[in-house]
Amino acid sequence: MKVHVQIHGNMLKPRGVAEETIHIGDKPTVERLLIEMGYLREHIKYIIAVRKGEMIRHSELLSDGDTVQLSIPIGGG
Amino acid sequence: MPGIGTTGQNRLRAVKVAIAGVGGLGCTLAQCLSGAGVGQITLIDDGEVELSNLNRQFLYRIEDVGKPKTEIAKQRLSESNSSVLIVTISARINSKNADQIFSNCDIIFDCLDNFEMRFILNETAIRLEKPLIHGACRGFEARLMTIIPLRTPCLKCAVSYAPKESEIPILGSTAVFVASLQASEGIRLITGNQPASTGKMLFADLSKMVFEMITVSKDPECNACGSLP
Numbered sequence: 256m257k258v259h260v261q262i263h264g265n266m267l268k269p270r271g272v273a274e275e276t277i278h279i280g281d282k283p284t285v286e287r288l289l290i291e292m293g294y295l296r297e298h299i300k301y302i303i304a305v306r307k308g309e310m311i312r313h314s315e316l317l318s319d320g321d322t323v324q325l326s327i328p329i330g331g332g
Numbered sequence: 333m334p335g336i337g338t339t340g341q342n343r344l345r346a347v348k349v350a351i352a353g354v355g356g357l358g359c360t361l362a363q364c365l366s367g368a369g370v371g372q373i374t375l376i377d378d379g380e381v382e383l384s385n386l387n388r389q390f391l392y393r394i395e396d397v398g399k400p401k402t403e404i405a406k407q408r409l410s411e412s413n414s415s416v417l418i419v420t421i422s423a424r425i426n427s428k429n430a431d432q433i434f435s436n437c438d439i440i441f442d443c444l445d446n447f448e449m450r451f452i453l454n455e456t457a458i459r460l461e462k463p464l465i466h467g468a469c470r471g472f473e474a475r476l477m478t479i480i481p482l483r484t485p486c487l488k489c490a491v492s493y494a495p496k497e498s499e500i501p502i503l504g505s506t507a508v509f510v511a512s513l514q515a516s517e518g519i520r521l522i523t524g525n526q527p528a529s530t531g532k533m534l535f536a537d538l539s540k541m542v543f544e545m546i547t548v549s550k551d552p553e554c555n556a557c558g559s560l561p
Contacts, residue, residue: 264473264537300493309547310490310533326535328491329470331500332357332445332507 256283256319260292263326266302269293279317286313288323301327340523341369347522348372350437352425352453354401355379356388356507357443357467357514363391364515366409370522372417373409374437375402378424388504425449430456439521441514442466442487447494454479454487455556465517465527467510470500472539474510477548478517478527481557488556490533490548506538 262273269292279291285304294302304311305324317323333340347370351358354377362373381389381396381404391408392401402420409418421433425444430452434440440462444450450466457464457479464479466487479486513534517527532545552558 263535265471298495301495303491305535305546308544310549312551328447328494329468329473329475330445330447330450330494330497331470331502332353332355332443332468 256280256317258283258288258317259320259322260288261322261324263324264329266325266327267294267298283317284313285311285315285317285323288317289313289325303328335525336519336523343522343524344369344519345371347439348374348437349439349441349518350374350376350434351441351443352376352449353443353445354389354391354405355385355443355445356469356502356504357511358441359389359391359405360508360511361441361443361467361514362405362409363412364512365518366413366416366418368515368519369413370416372419374419374421374433375405376421376423376425376433377401377405378422388502388507390504390508425452427452427455431460434460434462437462439518440464441518442468443511443514445500446496447491448496450494451488451556457481458486458557458560463521465514465521467514469502469506469510472503472506472537474506474513474534474536474538476510476513476517476529476534476536477532478521478529480530482560484530485548485550486554486557489551489554492551492554503538509536509538 289299303326354375381392391405396404402422406418458481461481466477468475520527536543
């Protein structure tokens with residue numbers, strides 16, 4: 256299954272690119288996707304995932320062809 | 333002005349708002365709300381003016397460095413509109429003092445610079461059932477969300493966890509952008525209009541001129557509002 260990923264803003268890009276297509280297999284959840292991308296487990300909880308204009312939880316199942324946007328919380332003021 | 337009128341102006345005159353944090357967001361927000369004619373603004377911040385603040389905290393001048401932010405902000409705001417009552421609280425918000433600080437206001441504006449206090453503010457707003465208008469920025473990136481307790485998702489529904497950051501670079505223009513949106517949302521709420529960012533969070537990247545309103549759902553497992561109806 257293929258999922259297109261876009262990494263926004265100042266977020267860490269473990270594979271060095273801001274946009275790419277990821278192949279994932281069983282249990283294609285957001286969490287699985289993030290692990291496949293190389294994010295460390297202790298950092299994953301901070302990541303915000305968006306699909307079709309909606310925030311989705313890390314347990315959400317993804318579908319073939321989905322585009323997922325990733326970002327991190329911003330707290331400056 | 334359509335959508336506000338005399339009734340709206342009277343509502344603005346009668347309202348008491350609290351601004352948590354008088355930094356990059358809080359300075360511009362306070363100027364916007366003062367100019368709009370709100371009745372009372374409570375400024376909460378325990379900080380002193382630093383030289384590095386002056387790129388974005390436009391109520392302060394170089395001769396203010398080392399002085400309490402709330403007092404200088406009060407002085408400058410009063411110079412531009414003496415009919416607004418400015419109350420200052422020079423304290424760091426924590427879970428023990430938050431209820432007392434915010435119990436007397438009608439709307440809370442989140443202009444803080446860290447998530448530890450933002451989460452306390454979110455829980456306080458829910459507990460006191462006060463609308464909370466959240467703004468945040470980093471570099472060219474901006475966030476905005478309006479929370480109406482018991483009716484809309486809260487900040488923690490959108491941001492469950494947040495890393496601690498010691499230094500957050502902020503461009504003055506980004507802070508002004510976010511603060512202006514917070515003011516617009518607050519004025520809409522006060523004047524009886526629907527705010528645009530309830531149940532949604534604005535994700536804006538001014539380096540690419542990308543602006544997206546992202547839908548946020550109430551999280552039944554949210555430890556701030558999940559147990560509420």
